[in-house]
Amino acid sequence: MRHDIIMPALGMAQDTGTLLAWHKSEGEAVTQGETLFEVETDKSTMEVEAPASGFLVSVSARDGDEIPVGQVIAIISDTADAPAPGETADKEPVEAAQKPDSLPTGKPIIMPVLGMSQDSGVLVGWNKEPGDAVKQHDILFEVETDKSVVEVPAGVDGYLAARLAAAGDDVPTGETIAIISEDPVSDPVDRAYSSSAVPTASADQPSVEVSEKAPATTVAEPAAPKQPEVSRRREPAPEGKVLASPKLKRLAHQAGYDLAHLAATGHPQPFHARDFEALRQAHEKAGKRSEFAAPGAVITRLSARVSPVALDAFLDWATGHIESASDASVIAAFAGASLADQATVRINRRGTSETYSARQRLSETVATEGEPDVIIHDLRGTFISSAELPPESAPVIAIVSSGDELMLTLTCTNALLAGKDAAVVLDNFAGRMADPIRHLF
Amino acid sequence: MRKITLSKAVNEALAEEMRHDETVIILGEDVAEAGTPFKVLSGLVEEFGTERVIDTPISEPGFMGIGVGAAMTGMRPVVDLMFGDFIFLIMDQLCNQAAKTHYMSGGKLNVPLVLRTNMGATRRSAAQHSQSLHAIVAHIPGLKVAMPSSAYEAKGLLKTAIRDDNPVVIFEDKLMYQDSAEVPEEEYSIPFGEACIKREGTDITLIGTSSMVQVCEKAAEMLQAEGISAEVIDPRTIVPLDEKTLVESAKKTGRVIVVDEGHQSFGVTSEIASRINEQAFYHLDAPTTRIGAMDVPIPFSPALEDITVPTPERVFEQAKKLVSGELINAA
Known part of the structure; x- marks a missing residue:
């Protein structure tokens, strides 16, 4: 088992720490919890303990060095020898493994x-050429x-002795990408970042890395299946x-529409x-159907059969003797009188529609305009032998010839005419149709 | 236009105002030699000296009290509070004294003080150095609260704050100090109470404060790929709040998400969402929803910390739900 010793982040805004002094020397045996070295930050001095027992090897920092946070400065190994480059580490192979001897x-x-x-950064570009002299505050490179x-x-301050990544390289954080030497170098290194020695951020990450990435994966996941907008999930209304x-x-509200439609x-x-x-659209449809016959309303249907003989004789006489009378006005008068003392009746016959203000006296039943109190569909003389027409804005009575008889069918909703009233109305009307003389009393 | 970091923008604003007005001074811990832990003030002590860039002992109530007194007697102190979390140490000086002195003196005294501090999580700084506590001071009448979302806003708002005769608290996101943005060479200031429409859209309004503006802009990009047009608005100051711009956008899009890094409960998101519900109710096509930090101490664990605060992915998912007309909390 091998443990990397890194420069720890001890302060809130600490980029580097100064290694004040090692308490152990290279090759020395250390016990977990023993003080390994002292670090000075801009705030304080702290002792750093050994995270495990073993031997302190591969010490790469000296007393007085200012070291970036996170950089490996030594290794605790099971043996007193420095580990071979290929040896598997707890976390990652250390810099020793990726830095061949040829590096300055x-x-x-x-x-x-x-x-x-942030797991990695993209090197946008270098601001210094290999071998250039650099000052502490000079911009060395840009990272995206x-x-x-x-x-x-x-x-x-120093000389850019090695550039270990090229513009465009995506380099994991903490990886060495340059070396600044104290003295000028004759043949500075300049190459692209090599990930061979170090695992990069990819799918087959070791477990340590995966746990770091877990949150990002979790939140990104729901975004993956692109759901078209039409597939909106909606629930039934309470x-x-x-x-x-x-x-x-x-x-x-502004348009006068009812959401119930x-x-x-x-x-x-x-x-x-x-x-x-x-x-x-729902509003228009509802308006055409009937503003009274709301969906689900109870519809009353009543039928009566009467003989047409007396009616036909009466219509002949009435149209011949009363100036304003027609088949339609007489039937309208019968229907209106069945409903109330005075009522507006619409008669639909052979494609024409006439509206009458119906009175008891046939001569006073005259054409009018306006919304009807009852609607008659006079289908006598057609091939239709049975009709149950839905109620509209008023109760509807269909008159059809059925064999030798007339079939009278009243349809209405409770809102228009309650069931028991409907029976009275139809019985009244049928009585007048069967025996017109009743109308006179 | 040149690009500078937010840190540099703050530094420039202070330097410019200190050159204009010799009553402008800086007070706080590690403000002079160290230039603050975030190096925001580097170089100011060299130009203005230790008489005007004053390192104080580590006593927040002490130097805040000095700042309030200096402001009452003719100076324009800019007090540096190293972490926003330390605001609890100066609540009396800030909320009982600075906020109320003008009112209680019948207008005879002013407190032209700026408190510069920070906010923001995901810096692995744990629960006592990661909070976003702007809602707490925004609750106190008499304090103005600015929340810059980039270097441009940071400079313009700070200059307005220094010139304001009332106490102003500026919260800078400590993760944005190294973020660059276009900032003009010439001097400018940004008035308080004027929201900025960062991106125009028609389907949904994303209101974000401070770094959450970036979160909203990223979410808007993701939404655009799905054919959803998001409007992104940065209020820039939460006190005073540019209600008009926010409400008009809400009326236009009919859907709003408010994103802020403070804890969600009793926070800035709740306040803005309430005002929108009150003033744009009959124009809303979906409930106005909030996305704030979870109501837990900010965890030290990176895995947990990253999902504690709002992410672009969460804003994106929520926006898709609202735009698609999914039933939300209808039971």
């Missing part, structure tokens, strides 16, 4: 952690994170309630402003 010596410059939950592009200063947004309610069509709830067109 100097201060390693790492890919810094700049953003939230998921948030922004940041300029990174050299942090130390019993008897219409669920609609305040905006649609306002639009409906839309609900009756089974349109999925909740309704939103985008459902306004469907609401308008």
Whole structure:
């Protein structure tokens, strides 16, 4: 088992720490919890303990060095020998493994952690050429994170002895990407980032890395299956309630539409402003059907059979003796009188529609306009032998010839005419049709 | 236009105002030599000296009290509070003294003080250095509260704050100090109470404060890929709040998500959502929803910390639900 010893982050805004002194020397046996070294930050001095027992090897920092946070400065190994480059580490192979002997010596410059939950940074470009002299505050390179592009200063005076990543390389944070030497170098290294020695952020991550990435994966997951907008998940409305947004309610109110009409069509709830067109259509449809016959209303149907003989004789006499009388006005008078002392009756016959103000006296029953109190469909003389027409804005009575008889069928809703009243009305009307002389009394 | 970091923008605003007005001074811990832990003030002590850039002992109530007194007697102090979390240490000086002095003196005294502090999580700074506590001071009448969302706003709002005759608290997101944005060379200031429409849209309004503006902008990009047009608005100051711009946008799109890094309960998201519900109710096509930090101490664990505060993915998912007309909380 091998443990990397890194420069810890001890302060709130600490980028580097100064190694004050090692308490152990290379090759020495250490016990977990023993003080390994002392670090000075801009705030305080702290002792750093050994995270495990073993031997302190591969010490790469000296007393007085200023070291970036996160950089490996030594290893605790099971043996007193430095580990072979290929040996598996707890976390990652250390820099020793990725830095062949050919690299110049100097201060390693790492890919810094700049953003939230940043695993790697893209090297945008170098501001210094290999071999250039650099000052501590000179901008050495630019890094792009998921948030922004940041300029990174050299942090130390010296010479750019090695560039270990090229523009465009995505380099895990903490990886060495440059070396700044104290003295000029004759043949500075310049190459692209090599991930061979270090696992990069990919699917087959070791478990340590996966736990770091877990949150990002979790939140990104729901976004993966692109759901088209039409597949909106909507739930059935609670019993008897219409669920609609305040905006649609306002639009409906302003237009005079009733959301119940839309609900009756089974349109999925909740309704939103985008459902306004469907609401308008539902409203128009409902208006055509009947503003009285709301869906689900109880419809009363009553039928009566009468002989046409007396009626036919009476119509012959009436149209011959009363100036204003016609078949239609006489039947309208019978129907109106069956309903009330005075009523408006519409008669539909052979494609024409006439409306009468019906009075007891046949001569006073005259054509009028307006909404009818009862609607008659006079289908005598057609091939239709049975008719049950739905109620409209008023009770409907269909008159058809059925064999030798006339069939009178009244349809209405409770709102128009209660059941018992409907029976009285139809019985009255049928009586007058069967025996017109009753009308006179 | 040149790009500078938010840190540099704050530094420039202070330097400009200190050159204009010799009553402008800086007070706080590690503000002079150290230039604050975030190096925001680097170089100011060299130009203005230790008489005007004053390192104080580690006593927040002490230097805040000095700042309030200095402001009452003719100075324009900019008090630096190293972490927003330390605001609890100066509540009396800020909320009982600075906020109320003008009112209680019948207008005879002013407190032209700026408190510069920070907010923001996901810096692995644990529960006592990661809070976003702006809602707490926004609750107190007499304090103005600015929340810059980029280097441009940071400079313009700070200059307005320094010139304001009332106490102003500025919350900078400590994760944004190294973020760059376009900032003009010439001087400018941004008036308080003027929201900025960062992106125009028609289907949904995303209101974000501070770094949440970036979260909203990312979410808007993701929504655009789905054919949803999102409007992104940055109120820039939460006191005073530009209600008009927010309400008009709500009326236009009919759907609003308010995103803020403070804890969700009793916070800025709740306040803005309430005002929208009150003033745009009959134009809303979906419930106005809030996305704030979870109501837990900010965890130290990176895995937990990252999902405690609002993410673009959460805003995106919520926006899709609202735009698609999914039934939300209708039971």
